[in-house]
Amino acid sequence: MTVVLGFEGSANKIGVGIVRDGTVLANPRRTYITPPGQGFQPSDTARHHRACVLDVLQEALQEAQITAQDIDCVAYTKGPGMGAPLLTVAIVARTVAQLWKKPLLGVNHCIGHIEMGRLITGAKNPTVLYVSGGNTQVIAYSEHRYRIFGETIDIAVGNCLDRFARVLKISNDPSPGYNIEQKAKKGTKFVELPYTVKGMDVSFSGILSYIEEAAHKMLLSGDCTPEDLCFSLQETLFSMLVEITERAMAHCGSQEVLIVGGVGCNVRLQEMMAIMCKERGARLFATDERFCIDNGAMIAQAGWEMFRSGQTTPLEQSWITQRYRTDEVEVTWRD
Amino acid sequence: MCRGRMRKLKAAMAGATPAPPLSFTLTVPFPSCLEAQIAHDTLAPDAEPRRGGITKQLSVNRNILRVQWQADEARILRVSVSSFLDLLSLAIQTMDRFGPPLSEQ
Numbered sequence: 001m002t003v004v005l006g007f008e009g010s011a012n013k014i015g016v017g018i019v020r021d022g023t024v025l026a027n028p029r030r031t032y033i034t035p036p037g038q039g040f041q042p043s044d045t046a047r048h049h050r051a052c053v054l055d056v057l058q059e060a061l062q063e064a065q066i067t068a069q070d071i072d073c074v075a076y077t078k079g080p081g082m083g084a085p086l087l088t089v090a091i092v093a094r095t096v097a098q099l100w101k102k103p104l105l106g107v108n109h110c111i112g113h114i115e116m117g118r119l120i121t122g123a124k125n126p127t128v129l130y131v132s133g134g135n136t137q138v139i140a141y142s143e144h145r146y147r148i149f150g151e152t153i154d155i156a157v158g159n160c161l162d163r164f165a166r167v168l169k170i171s172n173d174p175s176p177g178y179n180i181e182q183k184a185k186k187g188t189k190f191v192e193l194p195y196t197v198k199g200m201d202v203s204f205s206g207i208l209s210y211i212e213e214a215a216h217k218m219l220l221s222g223d224c225t226p227e228d229l230c231f232s233l234q235e236t237l238f239s240m241l242v243e244i245t246e247r248a249m250a251h252c253g254s255q256e257v258l259i260v261g262g263v264g265c266n267v268r269l270q271e272m273m274a275i276m277c278k279e280r281g282a283r284l285f286a287t288d289e290r291f292c293i294d295n296g297a298m299i300a301q302a303g304w305e306m307f308r309s310g311q312t313t314p315l316e317q318s319w320i321t322q323r324y325r326t327d328e329v330e331v332t333w334r335d
Numbered sequence: 336m337c338r339g340r341m342r343k344l345k346a347a348m349a350g351a352t353p354a355p356p357l358s359f360t361l362t363v364p365f366p367s368c369l370e371a372q373i374a375h376d377t378l379a380p381d382a383e384p385r386r387g388g389i390t391k392q393l394s395v396n397r398n399i400l401r402v403q404w405q406a407d408e409a410r411i412l413r414v415s416v417s418s419f420l421d422l423l424s425l426a427i428q429t430m431d432r433f434g435p436p437l438s439e440q
Contacts, residue, residue, distance in 0.1 A: 050425050054432055068433070084418070087381060091422050094377040095429040099436045319380040 002308060003066065004073045005096075006300025007053075010081025011090030011134060012040040014049045016060040017297025018071075019304050022119060025064035026131050027194045027290065027297040028056050036169040039162065044178070046084035053092050060296065068100040071163075073312070075303025078106030079324035082135065083201045084319040094318055103312040109294075110135060110326040113260040114146060115305055116298035118129050120284035127254040129273070130326075132261035132294075133158035136202065136241075137250045137326060144331045149248040150200030157237055158263045160204040162234055167212050168226050180230045181266050187231025189224050195236060200247060223249075238269045242276050249282065258285045265292040309333040357412050359404040363423065369436050371398045377426045378402075378419070389415055 003025075006017045015029035022036040030091035032048035034040050061067070076093035090106075110134060114128055128139040128146070155163075158177060165176030170183070194210055196203040211233055218224045226273055245257060259270060270286045277284040290296065309332040365371035375395045383389045388407040393400065402419065406412035430436070 046421075050421065053425075054428060057433070087422065088425065090381075091425050092429050094380070095373060095426050097432050098373040098376060099430060099434050111428050137423055315376045316380055319382065 002072050002304060003070050004075055004105075004300040004304040004307060005060070005071050006107070006112075006296045006298070006303050007057075007074075007076040007089045007093045008109070008112070008294050008296045008299045009049045009053065009085045010077045010079070010295040011085065011294060012045050012048075013294040014053055014056055014089065015040060015294060015296035016053075016056045016064065017295055017300040018060055018064040018066065019297055019300040021304075024297045025066065026030060026060040028059040028063065029293075029295050030056060031174070031249060033173045035165050036171050038172075039166065039225070042082045042325070043086040043262050045082060046088045049085050049088045051087060056094070056296075057092065063156075068102075069103055071100065073105055073303060073307040074100075074102050074257075075105040075107050075299050077109045077112065077299055077320075078313075078318070079109065081109055081322065081323035083320065083322050085268045086322070090320050094315060098315070100312060102249065103307070104315060104318055105307055105311060106313040106318055107299045107302045107306065108324050108326065108329045109299075110137070111146065111331075112298035114139065114258075114326075115302040116180075116291050116295075117258045117260040117285065117287055119301050120256060120291050123258045123283075123285040124254050125254070126256035126258035126285060127245060127249045127252060128258045128260060129264070130261045131157050131241060131259065131263035131269070133162055133263075135261060136204075138244050140248060140252045141334065142175070144334070146326050146329070147179075147330060148325070148327050149251065150202065150244040153198065153201050153203050154205040155208070157202075157204055157241065158261070160208045160218055161233070161263070163208055164211060164215075164229075167215055168229070170226075177261070177263060177266060180234065183227045184230040184234045184268065186227040187225070187229070189222055189228040189232075189236065191218070191228060191232040193232055193236045195240060197240050197243055200244055205235065234266070234268055238266075238272050241269065242272050245273065246276050246280070249280065255280075255282045256285065257282060259307065260287070260292060262293045265289045305333040308324065356405045356407055357409055358406075359412060359416055361402045361416070361419075363400040363402075365398045365400065367397075369438065370400045370430060370434070371395050371400050373430065373436060374423065374426050375402050378422060383415060385435070387411065391415065
């Protein structure tokens, strides 16, 4: 039996998860929620994490009903993400690893999402669409790397949604994306927006600028409702994502799609992806908000795979890094 | 911020060697040598930005953690010291709550 404790705090969520041989024993999480119209700043987010990380850790240990002795390895997010929040969580991981004399393991956040998705859904070798507030990538596994087939060339799809929510002063509780999704269900009119797929890559910043300007004009003149804009934005962004995912599948001859990351729990995105998969005779795998949205168990799960394949991170090499690409990691746990 | 810049500017204009950097030293006693070492190893891995105009050195002598900064500008020094104190405090809280450390076997 191998028990791994995982710490995640690269953005506005702080989570501690415990995984024992493919079973999630505990996975508590807290979210730093800002007022409508405001994003989360690194230093405020770090302050939030500092204030509750130890409570979340205690909660995880209690819920899993284990003690420090039962843990085999302490995993934490090494990057990518916001510097100050990453560092806050790394400090706690390093301290407890030393207090309890356990090996430490720095995990790539994106790899955490992929491994959690594979564990929960049972997808064997999927084409992965990783969509969140900070990342947008289409990934496929080959020769010990998760290779990036396409990605955003500017902002992440979730960042586009979050910032649009700020323009309309949509609530950030529980998340701006969730509230946009609910509003979009009531949209009836499709407002045409720029569609910016560039080969295998996508671009969202132009769409955001366009809809920001259109929002002010069209809402004022009564040409459309906020619900129509939420609907139109989702349809446009998700069509682009489905298109590049399909192209990657065609390249790889893949018959599985796995959606991970915070935007991945959007049911409309899952629906649109399911239509494409059905047409190609492929299978779609997705998870719900517990595992899609950043959480500690995903870091524990990726850590579990890495630790079992013989990896650990010496303390002096345990620095955090804001930039850390998915394809930098050698995947030592897959054939 | 202005003072640091002005000083650099003046030094550059006069063609003189720049003023000696600002420095700050912090010493923190711990209940034991082991805890001081844990704090050191927890806080040492993350280097200051390479061209940030600041350096930070950590060392341990018995149960005392010692940190020394050198910086060109007061603003940068203040930010670095202040964020270090936040992290140090978090490490100490973690030890208080999830310690004491298992001693060497």
